[in-house]
Amino acid sequence: MTQSFKFELVSPERLLLSEEVEQVVIPGTEGEMTVMAGHAPTMTSIKPGVIRVVNASGGTEEFVVFGGFADITPDGCRLLAESATRVAELDRADLARRIQEVRAEVEGAKDHETRTRAEEFLGQLTTLEGALLPA
Template sequence: MAKTFTFELVSPERLLLSEEVEQVVIPGTEGEMTVMAEHAPVMTGIKPGVITVVRAGSEREQFVVFGGFADITPDGCRLLAESATRVKELDRADLARRIEEVRAEVQGARDHETRTKAEEFLGQLTTLEGALLPA
């Protein structure tokens, strides 16, 4: 049996998950990473994407996150998300609304840095939309 660690997924609205898990795959800003028990300490930014939680017995659950950061230690991982929901509860209209809001930010950007960040976020959201909600 694989070792477990405590994983917490927290959004501003609520604590979505707090339990012992075998592994968590997170969409880090530097790339996807798998967290397991006794992981080296690290903090990483989180980009919009899917988190996959693997419980004992290989039971899986997926969550969609819209940015945030993760604090990883040898005995746990706490992910503070800007917004998060279970994949099975994802609302297509909400995702489309978020994409339109970011498109408006791109159009209204007053400087290059703001525009570049908004364009990057828009790209991440549209990639997420394509992966989760095929037409």
């Protein structure tokens, strides 16, 4: 039997989820990672992507996050997202607006470092868009 642990997903607007779960798949900036009970203490940055949560009863929930960070301990995980929503509630217009804003940042970048960061974020957002929204 798989052990459960406490998981919290928090955005500036609200607490989206706080419950016992069996595992959480997080889109870390260094790659996707699966968190389970007893995980080594870790802090990681989060890139735009999908969080998959398997709750203690075996059900699955998915959330879209737009950056943030996760604090992982052996007995829990708290993910503080810059912005987050359930996949089922994703607003296509909002995602398209975010992509347009980042494209404008790329075009208006004054230096190489700013342009590189904006291009990386744009790539993450367009990958997310392709994964979530059918053509």
